[in-house]
Amino acid sequence: MGNRRSFIKKLGTTVAGATMVNLIDSSQLEKSVELASQIRVNSNDTINIALIGCGIIGHYDTDTALKVAGVQLVAVCDLYDGRLERAKEKWGKSVFTTRDYREILARKDVDAVLICTPDHWHQKMAIDAMRAGKHVYCEKP
Numbered sequence: 515m516g517n518r519r520s521f522i523k524k525l526g527t528t529v530a531g532a533t534m535v536n537l538i539d540s541s542q543l544e545k546s547v548e549l550a551s552q553i554r555v556n557s558n559d560t561i562n563i564a565l566i567g568c569g570i571i572g573h574y575d576t577d578t579a580l581k582v583a584g585v586q587l588v589a590v591c592d593l594y595d596g597r598l599e600r601a602k603e604k605w606g607k608s609v610f611t612t613r614d615y616r617e618i619l620a621r622k623d624v625d626a627v628l629i630c631t632p633d634h635w636h637q638k639m640a641i642d643a644m645r646a647g648k649h650v651y652c653e654k655p
Contacts, residue, residue: 517584518625518649521561524582564589564618564627566639568597572630575651576605579628588623591615615639619646626651 565576589610590601598611626649629639633655643650
């Protein structure tokens with residue numbers, strides 16, 4: 515499962531780089547993302563992620579994660595039906611959607627979750643996800 519660790523490291527590096535757009539020339543940022551996407555991946559290296567909280571930050575973080583080779587979005591959770599419909603439009607009809615994040619944590623095909631909910635939910639959702647054996651990406655305020 516070392517591939518999951520390298521995924522989390524790459525995701526953290528990519529997101530950190532994306533948040534520093536004002537400090538880094540955008541052409542340098544695109545080169546680093548482009549290099550990461552040239553990694554050869556086989557089906558055993560696929561990391562299935564789920565998004566919990568499909569607002570603005572959720573879209574940014576998911577789009578960034580999907581730039582890493584071998585990453586696939588399989589599920590999205592949000593309380594608002596409009597956001598769930600938009601997720602299917604943007605990322606494909608096959609993406610599982612739900613209003614209850616515990617349904618995502620129960621899925622065996624989810625390796626990692628991106629928690630992009632309001633800050634006061636981060637702790638509970640992150641602990642629940644780790645107890646369910648999921649890797650967690652979550653930003654602090």
